[in-house]
Amino acid sequence: DPTLAGMVISTVGNYIGTSSIKKTAQSGNWNASGTWVGGVIPSANDSVMVRAGHTVTLNQNVQVKQLLVFGSFEMNSRELTIGKIGGDIAALAVAGNFTMNNNSVLNLNGYLKCLP
Numbered sequence: 001d002p003t004l005a006g007m008v009i010s011t012v013g014n015y016i017g018t019s020s021i022k023k024t025a026q027s028g029n030w031n032a033s034g035t036w037v038g039g040v041i042p043s044a045n046d047s048v049m050v051r052a053g054h055t056v057t058l059n060q061n062v063q064v065k066q067l068l069v070f071g072s073f074e075m076n077s078r079e080l081t082i083g084k085i086g087g088d089i090a091a092l093a094v095a096g097n098f099t100m101n102n103n104s105v106l107n108l109n110g111y112l113k114c115l116p
Helices: 002-016
Strands: 021-023 047-050 055-058 062-064 066-069 072-076 079-082 091-094 097-101 105-108 111-114
Touching: 066 072, 066 079, 091 097
Parallel strands: 021 047, 047 066, 055 072, 062 079, 066 091, 072 097, 079 105, 091 111
Antiparallel strands: none
């Protein structure tokens, strides 16, 4: 939903700046450069957006600054850390699908927003 995406980007963008968001180019594994616009895999200081129609599979343990999910995000026996302990604003905003299976761990050093 473009309207919903715009609202979330606008709200979260006030904190992170929309130009600093790493976006998906297509569906794929987290650690595949082809999954990401510009071929750069997100790192701990990046804000990340999974676009509508894309599915990202977390196939390694990672840390990011923020995560916005408009498509699908899947983790299986992996650990995802969002935000730095004791610092910065961290956000997980989900307007799509977020799936955790088989002892996956989510460390959220910030806030969670689930959207209709």
